[in-house]
Amino acid sequence: MPKRGMLIVLSGPSGVGKGTVRKAMFDQGGTDFQYSISMTTRQPRDGEQNGQDYFFVSxxxxxxxxxxxxxLEYAKYVDNYYGTPLEYVQDTLASGKDVFLEIEVNGAMQVREKMPDGVFIFLTPPDLMALKQRLIGRGTESMAIINERIAQAENEIKMMRNYDYAVVNDQINLAVERIREIIRAERLRVPRVYPDYAQMLESKQVENVNSEN
Amino acid sequence: MPKRGMLIVLSGPSGVGKGTVRKAMFDQGGTDFQYSISMTTRQPRDGEQNGQDYFFVSxxxxxxxxxxxxxLEYAKYVDNYYGTPLEYVQDTLASGKDVFLEIEVNGAMQVREKMPDGVFIFLTPPDLMALKQRLIGRGTESMAIINERIAQAENEIKMMRNYDYAVVNDQINLAVERIREIIRAERLRVPRVYPDYAQMLESKQVENVNSEN
Structure with missing residues (x-):
């Protein structure tokens, strides 16, 4: 039985650039994990391919x-459904390959409930940390705008707490490299590698007993 | 107040090459963390410097x-003590710098009890995974030797369960790179970065209230 694959979930607030970072990572290559294509009921746009950009269904x-x-997760935006078919994810993980999802924050929380041993990465806007300096420094925003920005930042920071890692999307290539490092490090986590060692030892002992017969 | 540093502990079975890997990493440079020098009561060997190789004390x-x-941890081997002075580790962490310890497995478990939020890395011998193949393949070892090797492997595997990461020391440079990646990834863990974001937001809100006066 091959070792079970690892589920990697990239999410973050709307507009943070999840799709751009994910696309850059897969375009660069060297991604030894499988991107899980979403399913949707919306119409394909020009140039979109079924089974490549989305699975388009009724x-x-x-x-x-x-x-x-x-x-595995889904949501309805306006009149269309978007989501991740469970079977593909399960089959790929069972075959030993890691699966990469890039989904909205609500979807990520649905996945976290069903597959808590996944790796959940939160992409943060680069300005979240610079917010304070910016708002104070400029001194041009109205209190209403400042308060709105703060409320938004608060929400984004609260979301972060449900994730394992926070990656700042300051530069696409840096964000990609951080995600790659998280994935490589997670593969070395004892709970993930331990079953292999334990199994190796067990099968060795069986061999051993047999050889004494 | 600066963000608290992270404690990184490299350990593993005797003879696995912990010291060699640690030395290679610091010799390569690019290590933005502090190596914590052990204290010992043994006599300095030729060329060993006090405060560099060890702190030599009575x-x-x-x-x-x-x-x-x-x-923070200590052990007695033969008639000499070896250990890690607590104060240096605490001061360095409090200053915001990460601290790297390379210690024996018993010491690592003492540290785990006192500082459970550290990052504990277990260096494994490269032959642990190849053990089964090797023993079967050669067919030359006596049962006594095979059983001894298996008992040893079993002990090493059991030790691993007390760590966060397992790094195979197959090639020194590869082991060093894996450790670096683990450290970089751990710095992005939400429990480590979250306090910064929360604090930023809180201080922003205080500024805000003030500016309304």
Whole structure:
């Protein structure tokens, strides 16, 4: 039985650049993990390929999947469904390959409930840390705008607490490299490698007993 | 107040090459963390410098430190004490710098009890995973030797469970790079970065209230 793959979830606030970072990482290559393509009921846009950008399905098909527990996570925006089919993720993990999801924060929390041993990475806007300096420094914003920005930052910071790692998206290539390092380090975590060692030893002992017969 | 530094502990079975890997890492440079020098009561060997290789102290001084809670961890081998002075580690962490310890497995477990939020890395011998293949493949070892090797491997594997990461020391440079990646990834862990964000926001809100006066 191959070692089970690892689930990696990249998420973060709307507009932080999750898709851009994910695309840059896979375009660079050297990604020895599988990107899980989302499913949607919206119409393909020009140039979008079924099975590459999305799996495009009918509303009936999507709702049937939801009803039969076939979605790992999903959400409805405007009138369209978006989500991650469970079967593909499960099959890929079972084959020993790591799976990479890039999804919205609500979806990420659904996945966290179902697969708590995944690696959950929160992409943060570069200005979250510089917020204070900026707002004070400029002194041009109205109190209303400042308060709105602070409320938004508060929400984003609270979201972060549900994740394992926080990666600042200050430069796309730096963000990609940090994500790659997190994945490489996570592969060395004892709870992930220990079963291999334990199994190796067990099978050795069986061999041993046999050789004494 | 600066952000508290992170404690990194490298350990592993006797003879696995902990010292060689640690030395290679610091010789390469680019280590933005502090190596914590051990204290010992043994005599300096030729070329060993006090405060560089070890802090060389008298038996009385070492035992006084133990008695007054001044050692983070220690052990006695033959007639000599070896250990890590607590004060240096605490001061360095408090100044915001990460501290790197390279110690024996018993010492690592003492540290784990006192500083459970440290990063504990277990260096494994490269042959642990190849053990089964080797023993079966050669077919030359006596059962006594095979059983001894298996018992030893079992002990080493059990030790691993008390650590966060397992790094195979197959090639020194690869082991060093894995340790560096673990450290970089650990710095992005939410429990480590979250206090910074929370504090930033809080101080912003105080500024805000003030500016309304």
């Amino acid at each position: 509303k009936e098909e999507f709702e049937h999947k939801i009803a039969t527990g076939g979605m | 038996k009385e001084e070492f035992e006084h430190k133990i008695a007054t809670g001044g050692m």
